[in-house]
Amino acid sequence: MKATFESVANMADTSFTIRHFEEEYFSAPYHHHPEFELTFIIKGYGKRYVGTRMDDYNKDDLVLLGKNLPHCWKTEQVVNGEINASSIVIQFKEDFLGTNFFDIPEMKAVSRLLDLSKNGLQFTGRGVQEVYHLMLDLLDEQSPVKRVCLFLTILNKLAFWEDFVVLEKGNPYDSMAVVEREKINRVTAYIVEHFTQKVSVDEVAALVHMTPHAFCKYFKRITRKTLMEMVIDYRIDLAARQLVYTDLPVAQIALESGFNDVSSFYKTFRKRKKISPLTYRNRFLQVNEKAN
Numbered sequence: 001m002k003a004t005f006e007s008v009a010n011m012a013d014t015s016f017t018i019r020h021f022e023e024e025y026f027s028a029p030y031h032h033h034p035e036f037e038l039t040f041i042i043k044g045y046g047k048r049y050v051g052t053r054m055d056d057y058n059k060d061d062l063v064l065l066g067k068n069l070p071h072c073w074k075t076e077q078v079v080n081g082e083i084n085a086s087s088i089v090i091q092f093k094e095d096f097l098g099t100n101f102f103d104i105p106e107m108k109a110v111s112r113l114l115d116l117s118k119n120g121l122q123f124t125g126r127g128v129q130e131v132y133h134l135m136l137d138l139l140d141e142q143s144p145v146k147r148v149c150l151f152l153t154i155l156n157k158l159a160f161w162e163d164f165v166v167l168e169k170g171n172p173y174d175s176m177a178v179v180e181r182e183k184i185n186r187v188t189a190y191i192v193e194h195f196t197q198k199v200s201v202d203e204v205a206a207l208v209h210m211t212p213h214a215f216c217k218y219f220k221r222i223t224r225k226t227l228m229e230m231v232i233d234y235r236i237d238l239a240a241r242q243l244v245y246t247d248l249p250v251a252q253i254a255l256e257s258g259f260n261d262v263s264s265f266y267k268t269f270r271k272r273k274k275i276s277p278l279t280y281r282n283r284f285l286q287v288n289e290k291a292n
Contacts, residue, residue: 016092016151018139025075026085030189032070032181035091036117038154039063039073040132044085046076047238049192050120051168052223052230054237056245062128064158066118067094069168070185072192088135090151097148109159110152120167123158131157183208184222191227195234196258201227235259236272243281250277 030049041061048057050071057073065071075085094102094114102111113121123131131154138150176184186207191199204227205215219227239257242248248256254265254277269277 013144014147015096016090018088018090018135020139021085021087021089022083023085024080024082025078026073026087028072030070030072030185030192032068032185033091034067035093036067036114037065037071038090038135038158039065040088040128040135041073042086042088042132043083044073044075044087047074048072049074052188052233053120053168054192054234055122055167056241060128060132062123062131063167064113064117064121064123066114066120068181069118069120070188071120088132088139090135090138090154092151110155113155113159116166119169121158122165122167123161123163124165125161125163127157127161180222184219187219187227191231191234195231196238196256199227199231231258232268232272236269239265239269239277240273240280243277244284250281253277 026044026046039062041057041059043059045056045058048055048061048063048071050063050065051069061073073085073087078084101107102114134150134154134157138147138154141147141150187204190204190207201212201216205212208215210218216226219225223230225233235258239253239259242253242257243250246253250265251262254262257265259265259268266276269280273280275283
């Protein structure tokens with residue numbers, strides 16, 4: 001399993017692509033491509049992976065991703081035979097309107113937006129629905145000139161957005177050499193798919209054709225973490241979300257998050273979060289009750 005390279009083929013008569021997906025579940029694997037990508041989730045919920053970050057997502061998720069930033073949306077609670085996942089996706093290259101188009105003074109704000117997107121941006125707030133409807137209009141628009149104008153309107157709105165979250169701080173992917181990017185993406189993709197299971201250093205090292213010793217040194221240099229530290233990051237993030245958003249027993253959450261036993265889960269969770277899993281859950285419930 002590796003971060004799949006996606007080749008985005010533009011049609012001959014358009015400089016960017018916009019597509020509407022309706023699926024039983026989001027089928028795109030953890031992947032990357034040289035195009036920027038704007039995604040709006042119409043239907044579905046689950047986990048969103050951007051770089052090494054995992055977050056919950058739901059409908060109305062609006063995310064702009066910079067070029068070569070690996071990502072995927074994983075659908076949860078899939079009902080067989082039904083449309084459980086729907087999205088609109090726009091993909092475009094930095095020079096889709098010409099090599100220096102975004103260097104002109106009028107595009108300064110949009111240029112800054114594209115630069116920020118290298119870390120991945122999630123947009124929140126009431127304006128999300130307005131962007132969604134503009135994307136629907138763009139999907140239906142037949143006039144080439146109007147399509148470009150609509151897309152620039154969307155980018156302009158996002159350029160002046162106030163409520164957004166930076167998803168992958170310090171993103172190293174775009175500045176990496178192609179060979180290095182492919183290697184680390186392959187490892188991260190494996191972790192994304194297997195972190196709730198047993199993860200072996202030997203097996204991951206073999207994926208990138210390295211000895212375990214050489215791989216451990218390489219991985220620490222690139223990510224500033226050991227392989228197991230990153231695996232545990234994913235496990236603790238998943239467990240924390242399960243504690244907050246479900247009423248599952250702690251023991252079940254521990255096992256489903258990839259821990260072998262409850263005691264090691266408690267010890268690791270307390271070390272990372274500075275409180276016990278039950279205290280973490282109870283604090284969230286108390287905050288939620290006060291908010292309501």
